[in-house]
Amino acid sequence: MAPVVRFAPSPTGRLHLGSARLAVINALFARTQGGTFVLRIDDTDTEQSRADYDQAIRDDLAWLGLGWDRLARQSARLARYTDAFKRLRDEARVYACYETEDELARLRAGLRARGLPPVYDRLGLRLGDADRRRLEAEDRRPHWRFLLDAGSVAWTDLVRGPQAIDAGSLSDPVLVRADGAPTYTLASIVDDLEIGITHVIRGEDHVANTAVQLQIAEALGAAPGRFAFAHLPLLVDRDGAKLSKRDAALGLGALREAGVEAMTIVSLFARLGSSAPVEPFVALDQAVAGFDLERFGRAPVRFDPHELDVLNQRVVAGLPFAAVADRLVALGVAGGAPFWEAVRANCARVADVADWWRVVAGPLAPVVEDAALLAHAVTALPPEPWDAATWAAWTGAVAAATGSKGRALYRPLRLALTGLDHGPEMRYLLPLVGRDRVLARLKGQPS
Ligand code: GLU
Numbered sequence: 376m377a378p379v380v381r382f383a384p385s386p387t388g389r390l391h392l393g394s395a396r397l398a399v400i401n402a403l404f405a406r407t408q409g410g411t412f413v414l415r416i417d418d419t420d421t422e423q424s425r426a427d428y429d430q431a432i433r434d435d436l437a438w439l440g441l442g443w444d445r446l447a448r449q450s451a452r453l454a455r456y457t458d459a460f461k462r463l464r465d466e467a468r469v470y471a472c473y474e475t476e477d478e479l480a481r482l483r484a485g486l487r488a489r490g491l492p493p494v495y496d497r498l499g500l501r502l503g504d505a506d507r508r509r510l511e512a513e514d515r516r517p518h519w520r521f522l523l524d525a526g527s528v529a530w531t532d533l534v535r536g537p538q539a540i541d542a543g544s545l546s547d548p549v550l551v552r553a554d555g556a557p558t559y560t561l562a563s564i565v566d567d568l569e570i571g572i573t574h575v576i577r578g579e580d581h582v583a584n585t586a587v588q589l590q591i592a593e594a595l596g597a598a599p600g601r602f603a604f605a606h607l608p609l610l611v612d613r614d615g616a617k618l619s620k621r622d623a624a625l626g627l628g629a630l631r632e633a634g635v636e637a638m639t640i641v642s643l644f645a646r647l648g649s650s651a652p653v654e655p656f657v658a659l660d661q662a663v664a665g666f667d668l669e670r671f672g673r674a675p676v677r678f679d680p681h682e683l684d685v686l687n688q689r690v691v692a693g694l695p696f697a698a699v700a701d702r703l704v705a706l707g708v709a710g711g712a713p714f715w716e717a718v719r720a721n722c723a724r725v726a727d728v729a730d731w732w733r734v735v736a737g738p739l740a741p742v743v744e745d746a747a748l749l750a751h752a753v754t755a756l757p758p759e760p761w762d763a764a765t766w767a768a769w770t771g772a773v774a775a776a777t778g779s780k781g782r783a784l785y786r787p788l789r790l791a792l793t794g795l796d797h798g799p800e801m802r803y804l805l806p807l808v809g810r811d812r813v814l815a816r817l818k819g820q821p822s
Contacts, residue, residue: 376573377408377409377410377411378404378405378408378410378411378573378574379405379410379411379413379570379571379572379573379574380401380404380405380410380411380412380413380572380573380574380575380576381401381412381413381414381415381447381566381567381570381572381575382394382397382398382401382402382412382413382414382415382436382441382443383415383416383417383563383577384398384416384417384432385416385417385418385420385423385424385559386416386417386418386424386425386426386428386429386432387420387423387424387425387428388428388620388626389428389431389432389435389626389627389628390431390432390435390436390626390627391618391620391622391625391626391627392610392618392625392627392630392640392678393578393609393610393618393620393625395435395439395627395640395644396607396610396644396647397576397577397578397607398436398439398441399439399441399640399641399644399645399662400576400607400644400645400668400671401576402441402443403645403662403663403666404574404576404666404668405444406659406663406666407663407666407667410573411444411445412441412442412443412444412445413443413444413445413446413447413570413572414433414436414443414445414446414447415446415447415448415449415566415570416429416432416446416447416448416449416450417449417559417562417563418448418449418450419449419450419453419456419556419557419558419559419562420556420559421450421556424450429448431628435627435628435631438627438631438637439627439637439640439641440637440638440641440659441641441659445570447566447570449562449566452562452565452566453557455565455566455569456557456561456562456565457557459561459565459595460519460550460551460557460561462595463521463550463591463594463595464519466594467522468521468522468594469519469520469521469522469550469551470499470500470519470520470522470547471499471502471507471517471518471519472498472499472517472518472519472520472549473499473502473507473510473515473517473518474498474499475515479495482495482496492544493546494543494544494545494546495520495546495547497547499517499520500522515553516553516554517553518549518551518552518553519549519550519551520546520547520548520549520550521547521548521550521560521561521587521590521591521594522547523542523543523545523547523548523587523590524542524590525542525543526541526542526543527539527540527541527542528540528542528585528586528589528590530585530589530604532604532605532606533574533576533603533604533605533668533669534605534606534607534608534668534671534672534673535579535582535606535673536673538582538585540582540583540585540586542586542587542590545583545586545587548560548587550591560584560587560588560591561591563584563588564588564591564592564595565595567588567592567602568592568595568597568601572602573602573603574602574603574604574605575602575603575604575605576604576605576607576668577605577606577607578606578607578608578609579606579607579608579609579673580609581606582606585604585606589602605668605671607648607671607676608648608672608673608674608675608676609675609676610675610676610677610678611675611676611677611678612677612678613677613679615675615677618678624680627640630683633724634687634723634724634725634726634727635683635687635724636687636690636691636694636725638655638656638657638658638659638662638690638694639655639683639686639687639690641656641659641662642654642655642656642662642686642690643682643683643686645662645666647676647678648671648672648674648676649667649670649671649672650670650672651665651667651670653682653686655686655689655690655692655693656690657690657693657694657695657698684723687723687724688722688723691719691722691723691724691725692719692720692722693719694719694725696711696712696715696716699715699725699728702725702726703715703725703728706726706728706729706732707729707732708728708729708732709732709736710732710735710736710807713803713806713807714728714731714732714735714807715728716803717731717799717800717803717804717807718731718798718799718804720799721798721799731798731799734793734794734795734798734804734808735804735807735808737812737821737822738821738822739793739794739816739821739822740794740821741790741791741792741794741815741816741817741819741820741821741822742790742791742794743787743790743791743819744786744787744790744791745779745783745787746819747777748773748777748779748783748784748787748788749787749788749791749817749818749819750817751773751776751777752769752773752788752791752817753814753817753818754776755769755772755773755776756769756810756813756814756817757769757772758810759809759810760806761805761806761809761810762806763802763803763806764802765802765805765806766801766802766805767802769805770784770785770788773788785801788801789801791816791817791819792804792805792808792813792816792817
């Protein structure tokens with residue numbers, strides 16, 4: 376059966392690297408297996424969710440090239456969660472609780488102070504009708520918790536291997552808030568069941584949720600083994616600290632503006648944390664080929680911004696002209712594929728082409744280092760048309776006339792023609808600069 380996976384961001388901020396990684400892995404997993412990639416917007420938290428973030432997430436995913444096969448939005452599915460809740464209530468798997476946030480915080484603090492785990496004490500379960508009436512007369516509205524079964528919840532995780540979580544170590548999860556809104560815990564598992572998700576691939580911060588959600592799924596009638604789970608280790612920085620969602624520099628928008636390519640992010644996350652090496656892919660298909668969830672391990676995954684920059688440079692160096700053509704136009708760069716192919720290996724970011732375009736099209740102040748050699752170079756300059764072989768023929772003639780070779784020959788020519796002592800291969804630049812500008816620059820004239 377072809378897998379159905381979901382990427383389920385909450386629209387409470389822009390996508391950041393950690394969530395982009397889960398999007399990449401889910402999308403590639405679906406593609407390798409001919410499966411379905413669902414984008415699920417987890418917007419049950421109406422206070423934090425924002426329409427502009429919802430839009431930005433979709434824009435960022437589209438930019439990454441990760442098209443989704445189906446879009447689901449939790450705010451449009453509230454009736455489904457109410458139905459599920461009623462079924463659980465009819466089977467006495469949920470119970471009403473009346474504690475305020477403050478009371479719960481005090482309960483947890485008290486347990487911790489006694490060295491006990493901060494697990495909810497199930498006071499709600501012990502309330503009688505009279506208690507409930509008294510609390511409601513105080514204007515308290517109930518929130519509803521799921522009654523966990525004691526015992527161990529086990530599954531074989533595709534990344535972490537055999538897992539067993541003692542449900543007794545967990546608080547009964549809140550499924551419906553006092554304002555009647557369903558929580559993520561309920562909405563997510565109802566969606567996973569009803570949308571037909573086969574593989575839940577998410578961060579390891581959700582391992583305990585999986586134990587809880589497996590019990591809820593079972594209570595809703597799901598067959599055992601209905602889902603496969605893969606919990607990926609979280610990204611950490613060089614010091615081993617969890618990457619902060621609030622670090623704006625790690626937001627996809629900021630990275631994109633800094634010149635990081637979508638394919639750099641896809642390339643990195645298609646392999647980082649797996650036993651396969653990271654490679655600079657320039658098309659999604661390359662990342663799909665060879666993607667294997669089983670090769671991902673459970674050790675924390677180190678993210679190094681410098682590695683991202685190095686990879687970006689390698690990706691840029693391999694991007695075909697078609698992938699950048701529109702952006703070059705927007706940058707005012709003409710020159711087409713021959714120009715792009717000549718300079719791409721010298722660009723840390725695509726936008727750097729603008730600098731090389733100025734070198735080709737001018738105006739540029741030549742640097743005259745060896746006027747005598749440049750005078751010979753003027754004499755030896757062949758007529759156009761020029762191609763990639765012209766440079767060797769021309770410099771060979773200059774060498775014969777001057778006796779210069781190596782650095783003494785090439786450096787003055789490069790300085791005169793480009794104003795720089797480094798850059799793309801001259802044999803490709805020369806025909807792009809063209810004879811008129813080359814002549815002027817050899818004579819020291821800005822051109
Ligand atoms: N909205 C949840 C989150 O962003 C989704 C978790 C899940 O994949 O179930 O953490």
